Amino acid sequence: xxxxxxxxxxxxxxxxxxxxxLVYFIISLTPGxxxxxxxxxGATEEAVIELREKMGFNDPIILQYTNYIKGLLSGDMxxxxxxGKNVSTEIIARFPNTFKLTVIAIFLSVVISIPIxxxxxxxxxxxxxxxxxxxxxxxxxxxxxxxxxxxxxLFSLNFSFFPSxxxxxxxxxxxxxxxxxxxxxxxxTRTTRSSMLEVIRQDYINxxxxxxxxxxxxxxxxxxxxxxxxxxxxxxxxxxxLLGGAVLTETVFAWPGIGRxxxxxxxxxxxxxxxxxxxxxxxSFSIVNLIIDILYAYIDPRIKANYS
Amino acid sequence: MNNKVLEIENLRIQYVTDxxxxxxxxxxxxxxxKGKTLGLVGETGxxxxxxxxxxxxxxxxxxxxxxxxxxxxxxxxxxxxxEKEMEKIRxxxxxxxxxxxxxxxxxxxCVGDQIAEAIHIHQNVTQEQxxxxxxxxxxxxxxxxxxxxxxxxxxxxxxxxRVIIAIALSCxxxxxxxxxxxxxxxxxxxxxxxxLMKELKEKFQMSMLMITHDLGVVxxxxxxxxxxxxxxxxxxxxxxxxxxxxxxPYTQGLFHSIPNIDDRKAKLIPIKGLMSDPYxxxxxxxxxxxxNYAMTICETQKPEKIEISDTHxxxxxxxxxxxxxxxxx
Amino acid sequence: xREKVEVINxxxxxxxxxxxxxxxxxxxxxxxxxxxxxxxxxxxxxxxIIIFILMAVFANYIADYQTDAIKMNVVNRLQSPNKxxxxxxxxxxxxxxxxxxxxxxxxxxxGLISVGIALTIGGTLGAIAGYYGGKIDNMIMxxxxxxxxxxxxxxxxxxxxxxGASIMNLxxxxxxxxxxxxxxxxxxxxxxxxxxxxxxxxxxxxxxDHTIILKHVLPNSMAPIIVYATLKVATAIMATASLSFIxxxxxxxxxEWGSMLAGGRNYMRDSMHIVMFPGLAIVLTVLxxxxxxxxxxxxxxPKLK
Numbered sequence: 001x002x003x004x005x006x007x008x009x010x011x012x013x014x015x016x017x018x019x020x021x022l023v024y025f026i027i028s029l030t031p032g033x034x035x036x037x038x039x040x041x042g043a044t045e046e047a048v049i050e051l052r053e054k055m056g057f058n059d060p061i062i063l064q065y066t067n068y069i070k071g072l073l074s075g076d077m078x079x080x081x082x083x084g085k086n087v088s089t090e091i092i093a094r095f096p097n098t099f100k101l102t103v104i105a106i107f108l109s110v111v112i113s114i115p116i117x118x119x120x121x122x123x124x125x126x127x128x129x130x131x132x133x134x135x136x137x138x139x140x141x142x143x144x145x146x147x148x149x150x151x152x153x154l155f156s157l158n159f160s161f162f163p164s165x166x167x168x169x170x171x172x173x174x175x176x177x178x179x180x181x182x183x184x185x186x187x188x189t190r191t192t193r194s195s196m197l198e199v200i201r202q203d204y205i206n207x208x209x210x211x212x213x214x215x216x217x218x219x220x221x222x223x224x225x226x227x228x229x230x231x232x233x234x235x236x237x238x239x240x241x242l243l244g245g246a247v248l249t250e251t252v253f254a255w256p257g258i259g260r261x262x263x264x265x266x267x268x269x270x271x272x273x274x275x276x277x278x279x280x281x282x283x284s285f286s287i288v289n290l291i292i293d294i295l296y297a298y299i300d301p302r303i304k305a306n307y308s
Numbered sequence: 309m310n311n312k313v314l315e316i317e318n319l320r321i322q323y324v325t326d327x328x329x330x331x332x333x334x335x336x337x338x339x340x341x342k343g344k345t346l347g348l349v350g351e352t353g354x355x356x357x358x359x360x361x362x363x364x365x366x367x368x369x370x371x372x373x374x375x376x377x378x379x380x381x382x383x384x385x386x387x388x389x390x391e392k393e394m395e396k397i398r399x400x401x402x403x404x405x406x407x408x409x410x411x412x413x414x415x416x417x418c419v420g421d422q423i424a425e426a427i428h429i430h431q432n433v434t435q436e437q438x439x440x441x442x443x444x445x446x447x448x449x450x451x452x453x454x455x456x457x458x459x460x461x462x463x464x465x466x467x468x469x470r471v472i473i474a475i476a477l478s479c480x481x482x483x484x485x486x487x488x489x490x491x492x493x494x495x496x497x498x499x500x501x502x503x504l505m506k507e508l509k510e511k512f513q514m515s516m517l518m519i520t521h522d523l524g525v526v527x528x529x530x531x532x533x534x535x536x537x538x539x540x541x542x543x544x545x546x547x548x549x550x551x552x553x554x555x556x557p558y559t560q561g562l563f564h565s566i567p568n569i570d571d572r573k574a575k576l577i578p579i580k581g582l583m584s585d586p587y588x589x590x591x592x593x594x595x596x597x598x599x600n601y602a603m604t605i606c607e608t609q610k611p612e613k614i615e616i617s618d619t620h621x622x623x624x625x626x627x628x629x630x631x632x633x634x635x636x637x
Numbered sequence: 638x639r640e641k642v643e644v645i646n647x648x649x650x651x652x653x654x655x656x657x658x659x660x661x662x663x664x665x666x667x668x669x670x671x672x673x674x675x676x677x678x679x680x681x682x683x684x685x686i687i688i689f690i691l692m693a694v695f696a697n698y699i700a701d702y703q704t705d706a707i708k709m710n711v712v713n714r715l716q717s718p719n720k721x722x723x724x725x726x727x728x729x730x731x732x733x734x735x736x737x738x739x740x741x742x743x744x745x746x747x748g749l750i751s752v753g754i755a756l757t758i759g760g761t762l763g764a765i766a767g768y769y770g771g772k773i774d775n776m777i778m779x780x781x782x783x784x785x786x787x788x789x790x791x792x793x794x795x796x797x798x799x800x801g802a803s804i805m806n807l808x809x810x811x812x813x814x815x816x817x818x819x820x821x822x823x824x825x826x827x828x829x830x831x832x833x834x835x836x837x838x839x840x841x842x843x844x845x846d847h848t849i850i851l852k853h854v855l856p857n858s859m860a861p862i863i864v865y866a867t868l869k870v871a872t873a874i875m876a877t878a879s880l881s882f883i884x885x886x887x888x889x890x891x892x893e894w895g896s897m898l899a900g901g902r903n904y905m906r907d908s909m910h911i912v913m914f915p916g917l918a919i920v921l922t923v924l925x926x927x928x929x930x931x932x933x934x935x936x937x938x939p940k941l942k
Contacts, residue, residue, distance in 0.1 A: 015782050016786070018780070018783030019786050022784070023795060027798070029799040141920050142919075143875050143882075143923075146912070149902065149912050153905055202411060204414040207472070208414065210403065210476075211399035211403075211475060212400055212426065212429045213395075214392075222414050225416045226414070243788045243791065244790030244791050244879075247790070263883050274795070278787065281788060302415065302461050
């Protein structure tokens with residue numbers, strides 16, 4: 001098992017190298033001159049040229065990238081063009097907020113969706129199933145930011161139950177967390193249901209029933225564990241969607257996380273900051289997928305056997 | 309005292325789907341005495357597995373539904389039992405071995421636990437005792453007890469079927485239903501598994517319902533044989549009667565489809581055509597469109613059960629007025 | 638003479654087979670359509686999407702682009718829905734209904750084109766990877782792993798942020814970010830088909846690789862790809878709206894659903910309709926495509942039902 005985890009960790013390195021290179025390259029396509037952006041409108045021609053030389057903007061892109069990676073490995077993501085602050089410090093300051101939001105959202109999704117998916121599958125075509133599936137379908141069809149706006153209108157403008165934005169105590173967390181959770185809840189519910197439906201038709205379910213195992217235990221012990229294997233894969237994928245959703249949710253609720261930081265930095269053309277945010281998002285996503293892979297091996301003995 | 313372990317009377321089962329209604333089982337009667345083995349023989353789709361599942365009341369519902377008839381286990385009508393009482397019977401009184409060992413074991417639970425689960429449900433023992441007994445069962449079917457922590461994917465097909473047999477026999481059931489237990493296995497493994505089943509059947513004094521389409525298996529293990537076609541039993545008798553005094557043209561067709569090693573020049577005579585569309589069975593005898601002996605009456609009228617001897621029945625118009633009718637060889 | 642007859646005979650045979658094949662294909666499509674029609678959800682989806690398509694095509698006849706959708710008319714600003722303005726007016730007094738109608742054009746267009754981009758590039762990569770396997774497969778998949786490590790919408794945001802906000806760049810960004818998904822789906826379905834006997838048979842008679850891929854492999858692995866593409870048009874529409882919402886999409890005053898929501902946000906306390914209707918337009922479009930996608934999946938693979 002340890003070998004498996006180590007192997008997966010090692011596989012992360014080339015992927016992250018690729019990600020940094022790709023993102024660095026894409027961002028370097030940004031039109032406009034970085035030196036003039038940093039110095040602002042009033043700068044003299046000489047000052048711009050001097051800064052350009054000093055920051056290495058004239059170097060070939062590969063060299064610039066190598067320098068960036070060197071810095072990145074020692075935790076240095078450069079200096080914000082906009083505020084002049086250290087990018088790493090800014091991101092580290094905001095990261096816990098995004099972490100809190102996304103972890104709570106994924107927790108809500110899993111806790112709500114798996115039971116609903118299981119019940120829907122065991123009572124296929126019942127009223128519960130039909131209503132659940134219609135809601136799930138509507139859930140995956142609503143854009144995150146619009147859900148956020150509707151929840152604000154309903155719960156903070158009309159009833160003032162919760163604040164419409166900012167970060168101030170647990171109350172301010174509720175609306176953004178639910179907003180973010182809805183899409184993934186719907187997605188995971190649908191997958192749980194369909195994989196459960198497939199599992200309960202398998203022969204081994206009949207074997208279990210023929211042994212005299214009660215209906216409840218058949219579902220809980222024999223079916224669920226098998227159905228969770230595809231469900232967990234989807235939870236991993238949904239986490240990516242959720243990170244993307246965090247950018248929008250944070251924008252809607254003025255939540256001071258990395259997503260909002262990224263959007264603001266795009267508007268001010270603050271490339272080092274955008275770069276840092278994207279890399280942190282990609283790294284988080286990769287780590288989540290690593291955890292998912294480990295969980296996977298834990299549940300499915302066939303995978304575990306391959307690596308022991 | 310009643311010596312009958314299983315009695316099925318006038319059992320009718322339908323599957324109702326969007327495309328129509330399938331009469332999967334159409335008024336069958338079966339009876340198995342204590343310690344005896346009945347072979348239920350027929351093609352795929354004849355309703356054998358449906359019959360088997362109905363004994364455990366495991367017909368998927370919907371779409372399946374028992375329309376009429378009753379099933380008695382040692383005189384107890386299981387149609388009246390609650391779900392809770394049925395759970396006691398499943399795996400306790402009646403066990404079942406499924407056709408495909410590759411898919412019949414849960415891939416994420418180790419085999420020891422899968423055996424122990426049945427023991428824990430039906431016997432008043434602790435988890436530890438159940439596991440101990442599971443280990444013994446595993447050894448009894450010829451698998452080292454040390455392998456009980458292993459998962460199904462680590463076993464071969466024949467080994468898996470042994471595990472399944474161990475599960476089925478773990479609570480010494482009175483009746484074992486074996487649904488084509490050897491079909492999915494290699495020939496050499498088939499013989500081993502059959503031998504094991506025979507041996508254990510003796511040991512546990514069980515009755516057995518052997519579902520198969522392989523007359524070789526029937527000859528090997530069965531005392532009595534029932535031939536099933538399109539949801540009906542067309543001929544039933546002792547092993548000797550069916551093999552030496554074949555009455556129904558369909559039974560004869562089955563025998564003619566087997567190659568004969570003593571006379572390799574003899575041509576195989578396959579049964580012509582395919583089984584009738586189950587959504588749309590013929591009005592008369594279901595077999596009449598494939599039968600070499602078909603008469604006009606066969607197309608319009610369902611044949612009645614005709615008694616050849618105390619133990620031998622056939623449902624065929626050929627014998628209606630002439631009990632001594634002989635099929636062409 | 639005999640040879641000639643034989644040639645004619647095989648020719649006839651071939652023609653007959655071709656005809657049979659065509660008939661089979663037609664009946665397959667007819668079969669899928671028959672099953673699709675049976676699902677009320679799919680029918681609702683189809684009706685909805687037809688309405689949206691008609692709205693996009695005939696937008697000119699429904700409202701005038703310049704006067705209704707673009708021209709500011711401050712006197713009429715923030716009107717609630719009424720008989721002149723069915724969905725009310727926005728903060729500049731523009732008719733929201735007219736803007737939604739014209740927004741349909743952008744959403745459907747961007748959704749279709751970006752999925753087209755992703756399908757062409759991703760599909761080709763996936764087909765090559767799946768068909769050839771080995772080193773080529775490994776190389777393509779490792780590159781895609783990198784793309785997959787960045788959440789789709791974040792990749793799209795990054796690309797638009799770099800290239801600048803425009804409809805063109807939006808399509809490119811959403812398209813590129815969906816490449817790995819399509820590559821995976823196409824690869825998987827090619828893999829499931831490629832070892833089947835009819836492919837072996839085609840190889841045995843000396844058919845060339847691209848012929849085998851285009852004529853034998855792809856047509857037989859279409860079902861999951863069609864379903865995936867339908868569902869992806871839905872997410873592409875959603876992504877377009879999301880990007881526009883954070884100011885990375887269609888520039889004002891062009892009517893786009895996402896940017897309508899971004900603009901209306903500040904007025905939603907008193908004029909709820911301003912964020913209500915554009916959002917509903919997104920939900921209904923996406924929902925209709927999801928309904929069709931689900932219906933197609935069930936219709937193409939009846940055993941799963």
